[in-house]
Amino acid sequence: MDPELLRKILMSLASMSHLAVELFLKIQSDSEESDDDDIDSHNAFDMNLLVAFTYMLCTVERRFWARETSTEWWDHIVMQVWDDEQWVQNFRMRKATFMGLCEELAPALRCKDTRLRAALTVEKQVAIAIWKLATPDCYQLVANQFGVGKSTVGIVLMQVCKAINRILLRRTVTPGNV
Numbered sequence: 001m002d003p004e005l006l007r008k009i010l011m012s013l014a015s016m017s018h019l020a021v022e023l024f025l026k027i028q029s030d031s032e033e034s035d036d037d038d039i040d041s042h043n044a045f046d047m048n049l050l051v052a053f054t055y056m057l058c059t060v061e062r063r064f065w066a067r068e069t070s071t072e073w074w075d076h077i078v079m080q081v082w083d084d085e086q087w088v089q090n091f092r093m094r095k096a097t098f099m100g101l102c103e104e105l106a107p108a109l110r111c112k113d114t115r116l117r118a119a120l121t122v123e124k125q126v127a128i129a130i131w132k133l134a135t136p137d138c139y140q141l142v143a144n145q146f147g148v149g150k151s152t153v154g155i156v157l158m159q160v161c162k163a164i165n166r167i168l169l170r171r172t173v174t175p176g177n178v
Helices: 003-033 039-058 072-078 084-091 095-109 122-134 139-146 150-168
Strands: none
Touching: 072 122, 072 139, 084 095, 084 122, 095 122, 095 150, 122 139, 122 150, 139 150
């Protein structure tokens, strides 16, 4: 038998067994709390058992909803190691210009952390958008580069472009002041 298939079967069986024990203990504690020994409580116990069994049959093993990613490149190499020449080669601007742009766009792009995940920093959002606009890379390559999902790249690109249009539209950017 294929080891992966065997692992899935065993994990499913263990998951179902765990659920069965939990539900049995819950039903047992519910039935012990009721003092009536009449037919109605017996029927309620049977009904609870039926509901528990149906719940077990409908239970689906969930897979991880987020994949493991690394932000090592962005956090440590780009932000701490790169000099202005590397910034110009890759982002088409110096780091100081990039940071100034981030300051200007921060009010429109700053997000709050949630219980599920930390929000992307303004710098990372702007960097994702600029990288995507400055290189011929596809969404998947940009996502891998920055340690985010490819749908996040699309959303961030649109948000940054809207923020640039809304905040910086009236200003003129020329090659001399980049």
